[in-house]
Amino acid sequence: xxxxxxVIANIIRPVVDDCFFAEQILPRSxxxxxxxxxxxxxxxxxxxxxxxxxxxxxxxxxxxxxxxDNLQREQVAMRLRGAHIYLSTSVQEGLGLPPLEAMAAGxxxxxxxxxxxxxxxxxxxxxxxxxxxxxxxxxxxxxxxQGCNFPRSRRTNRxxxxxxxxxxxxxxxxxxxxxxxxxxx
Numbered sequence: 555x556x557x558x559x560x561v562i563a564n565i566i567r568p569v570v571d572d573c574f575f576a577e578q579i580l581p582r583s584x585x586x587x588x589x590x591x592x593x594x595x596x597x598x599x600x601x602x603x604x605x606x607x608x609x610x611x612x613x614x615x616x617x618x619x620x621x622x623d624n625l626q627r628e629q630v631a632m633r634l635r636g637a638h639i640y641l642s643t644s645v646q647e648g649l650g651l652p653p654l655e656a657m658a659a660g661x662x663x664x665x666x667x668x669x670x671x672x673x674x675x676x677x678x679x680x681x682x683x684x685x686x687x688x689x690x691x692x693x694x695x696x697x698x699x700q701g702c703n704f705p706r707s708r709r710t711n712r713x714x715x716x717x718x719x720x721x722x723x724x725x726x727x728x729x730x731x732x733x734x735x736x737x738x739x
Contacts, residue, residue, distance in 0.1 A: 585618040587637035595643025598688040605692035634659035644668025
């Protein structure tokens with residue numbers, strides 16, 4: 555904005571609905587819950603589930619695949635709170651809101667940033683892979699399941715709340731007046 559219009563602008567981040575922020579941790583079963591959105595990268599999801607399923611005989615804990623489809627916002631939040639991992643198969647997204655919601659709910663995100671997610675995807679908040687590489691996604695999911703003690707672990711959502719809550723958004727929004735814009739000749 556400053557380069558093109560001479561205006562210093564704040565970054566207004568998207569808002570994750572407060573219902574996703576898990577204040578109360580739901581009890582988890584022995585099964586590893588992997589939440590995913592079937593309409594985002596369905597072919598990748600089928601391949602990953604098939605590849606990981608072939609490794610079931612190697613002593614992995616049972617995996618429960620938790621589709622997020624045709625659910626109300628509060629139902630999505632509850633499903634994510636009950637999951638250990640969110641499998642992100644986003645591709646060419648302007649903004650990847652589902653991974654943010656999953657992080658807010660306490661899931662470990664494994665998958666693709668999908669373009670718009672590059673604004674927030676770091677090694678500190680997920681296991682991010684090159685977009686549209688389902689083989690790497692299957693490997694990362696398998697290594698994640700093998701390497702973590704999920705029934706006892708819970709990721710914190712504090713960083714997500716800090717940057718993406720509705721109260722944070724209100725603190726950076728300032729009215730923009732047309733007089734602040736100037737045209738360059």
